[in-house]
Amino acid sequence: MQYELRLSAPNFDVLPLVAIADAVARAAATAGDTPFHKPTHQGKFRKLLEWVVGDAREGKLVVTDQDGRPGTFDEVIQRANSDGTYSEVLSGPSSTDVDLNMTHALCIYTTLSSLNKWARERGDEFSISRVGWIDERGWIEPNDVATENRPTTDSVLTVSGERKTRPKPVHLGAINTSVVVFICGREAIPVRAIPLVTGRWMSPDVVAKSLAHADSMNRFEGVYAYQLLADGGYSQVLPSEWDVVDDQLEGLASRLNAMSDDKKLTRPIWLAESTRLLHVGVFLWRDEFEREFRRCYSPTRFTVLHARPGDLTLKFSPLIAPPETREIIMEGFEGLPLAAITPPVVGEKPETRMYEENDVSAWDELEPASYHEHMGLAVFASLYPTGKRAGNASDERCIELAGAPCLQAADWIELSGVGLGKYTHYYVEESGIRFVKWDEQALISAPRGWQPPMLRDNDTPPLLFPCTPCQLLLFVDTLRAGVNAFSVPDAFRRAVAAMAQKTNTKPQVPSEPQEQSDTAHSGAAEKAMPEVTPAAAKTEAPSQLHGLGKREILCVDWPLVGKFKQDSLARAMSDVPKWLIDAQVCKGAPGRASALWNPAVLADCLREKGYASRGALCSFLKKHFPECLPEFKTRQDFE
Numbered sequence: 001m002q003y004e005l006r007l008s009a010p011n012f013d014v015l016p017l018v019a020i021a022d023a024v025a026r027a028a029a030t031a032g033d034t035p036f037h038k039p040t041h042q043g044k045f046r047k048l049l050e051w052v053v054g055d056a057r058e059g060k061l062v063v064t065d066q067d068g069r070p071g072t073f074d075e076v077i078q079r080a081n082s083d084g085t086y087s088e089v090l091s092g093p094s095s096t097d098v099d100l101n102m103t104h105a106l107c108i109y110t111t112l113s114s115l116n117k118w119a120r121e122r123g124d125e126f127s128i129s130r131v132g133w134i135d136e137r138g139w140i141e142p143n144d145v146a147t148e149n150r151p152t153t154d155s156v157l158t159v160s161g162e163r164k165t166r167p168k169p170v171h172l173g174a175i176n177t178s179v180v181v182f183i184c185g186r187e188a189i190p191v192r193a194i195p196l197v198t199g200r201w202m203s204p205d206v207v208a209k210s211l212a213h214a215d216s217m218n219r220f221e222g223v224y225a226y227q228l229l230a231d232g233g234y235s236q237v238l239p240s241e242w243d244v245v246d247d248q249l250e251g252l253a254s255r256l257n258a259m260s261d262d263k264k265l266t267r268p269i270w271l272a273e274s275t276r277l278l279h280v281g282v283f284l285w286r287d288e289f290e291r292e293f294r295r296c297y298s299p300t301r302f303t304v305l306h307a308r309p310g311d312l313t314l315k316f317s318p319l320i321a322p323p324e325t326r327e328i329i330m331e332g333f334e335g336l337p338l339a340a341i342t343p344p345v346v347g348e349k350p351e352t353r354m355y356e357e358n359d360v361s362a363w364d365e366l367e368p369a370s371y372h373e374h375m376g377l378a379v380f381a382s383l384y385p386t387g388k389r390a391g392n393a394s395d396e397r398c399i400e401l402a403g404a405p406c407l408q409a410a411d412w413i414e415l416s417g418v419g420l421g422k423y424t425h426y427y428v429e430e431s432g433i434r435f436v437k438w439d440e441q442a443l444i445s446a447p448r449g450w451q452p453p454m455l456r457d458n459d460t461p462p463l464l465f466p467c468t469p470c471q472l473l474l475f476v477d478t479l480r481a482g483v484n485a486f487s488v489p490d491a492f493r494r495a496v497a498a499m500a501q502k503t504n505t506k507p508q509v510p511s512e513p514q515e516q517s518d519t520a521h522s523g524a525a526e527k528a529m530p531e532v533t534p535a536a537a538k539t540e541a542p543s544q545l546h547g548l549g550k551r552e553i554l555c556v557d558w559p560l561v562g563k564f565k566q567d568s569l570a571r572a573m574s575d576v577p578k579w580l581i582d583a584q585v586c587k588g589a590p591g592r593a594s595a596l597w598n599p600a601v602l603a604d605c606l607r608e609k610g611y612a613s614r615g616a617l618c619s620f621l622k623k624h625f626p627e628c629l630p631e632f633k634t635r636q637d638f639e
Helices: 017-029 038-057 073-083 100-107 112-120 191-197 204-211 239-259 263-277 286-296 325-329 377-383 395-402 409-416 440-445 451-458 469-478 490-502 537-544 550-554 566-575 578-583 599-608 614-624 626-637
Strands: 002-007 014-016 109-111 125-130 133-135 138-140 181-183 186-190 225-228 234-237 282-285 421-423 426-429 432-435 584-586
Touching (some): 002 017, 014 100, 017 038, 017 100, 017 109, 038 100, 073 100, 109 112, 112 125, 186 286, 191 204, 191 325, 204 239, 239 263, 263 325, 282 286, 395 409, 395 490, 409 426, 440 451, 451 550, 469 490, 550 566, 578 584, 599 626, 614 626
Antiparallel strands (some): 014 109, 133 138, 181 186, 225 234, 225 282, 426 432
């Protein structure tokens, strides 16, 4: 068995007996590359210490003093007494009994060559790693200041009052103050450390509300906390499990408010007590936390007044005061390796914005038609963690379903491969499929160029079962969010088109998926328009564009004249008089779906009624609904 002895460079090849017991106990406590298991280390260390010291006393292991001079067991103890390195260690804080094994293991040394000669009889071998230092407490690691890696954890090593108290080691430089630990090879952050990492922008109560999904503005989407288990694994902490923490923090705040209105008195108490109320041994994955923090507190949606350098900068090696606070923060993560963190470089000016207010480049250059294509790999991966699903229906089955008078949820699952439940931004239910609306938080944090199509997504009508094959295909091919969140086999698509031709009816579905022929929202819309005849100009045009909801139509002021005002148009869209019927792409269902409208046809209807002029409508559509302008002009050319 190979064992590693971690020693500081000044020790050369001389090592205390306590380091031998600690190395073997640590190997047992981390067997199988598992995280450090404290109970295993405790049990092994005591037995190993007794064994090593016993062999040294019997002469089986050659010993030396701290300078490497050999001698018998008793001679080395006498030298330690003479040079002041002998310190009796008590069994505990309130005990008067001397722990002789620990006392001798701290003042008696051996060399690496002598140790390996002794160990080879058992098939073992030791090597030295040059890090850290050793003092009267045993082995001390510079990157494990949370526990100080004491050889014993059930009894605190104390120096007898009869002996001279040894000075504590003096640190000549900053030690590793990282609060990032490695769990299963991945960087993680204790939830108790988040307030310090964020510079208190996320106080303990904000942390609890964010993870409970109770903070409507800054809740963490798709980020969960995990509890570290004794076997080195971890389990997910559900949002509901943070409710009790939130209640306890609110109770603490109420008690402090009742105590005094003076924040100077209550603030220190809050800082000391609130962190303790967060769960022990619970963590977030660092990459997930960083992504959500930068989203929730991004300059585009969170402006800091009177900002100072470093505000909203994550610091994973924070200054922790008082020092005892670190033990509270890292409780439950003792013995885990710490990540080496490079401190952030803070400029002279606070970074409150990523770009100038008037600069519409970067994110806001993104056109509505490509808002998902440019969302980035991270967002795309969150929508499709395992890739798009696809149905496995045979060609024969696709033809059979295309000829069916109506389709149900079971048929949908066969064709799309998507079963009941939530999938990307949609809920698939037995009664139909509906879009999960973008909430206010998502809309605010999105680029301005993406917000119009996201609002239109929110008006996406559901697909209700039973439905016709044409309706199902139209639903699949006209969805914006997720760049066709669903797909169906090409055999089904061809069969639906063939069925429509047999009935001499133009199918109201694109001949190919939208991701291959989506031109409705691009600058190529005019070129993509089919050849239109005067007779068909007003009947075919509505199928070329996605309909918009009433709210989107009325969110801008139409150039109306006379007594017909914006509220008149709103009433007309609710009552749908005969002169407005052609503008309606599809009818709504009370409490189920909103009616959809074609802005180009609506503009033409208003012009025919004399409620708006042609020139004003052209300018209006060019500004607010540019994708509809070609169709409106086409309609005017044939009149």
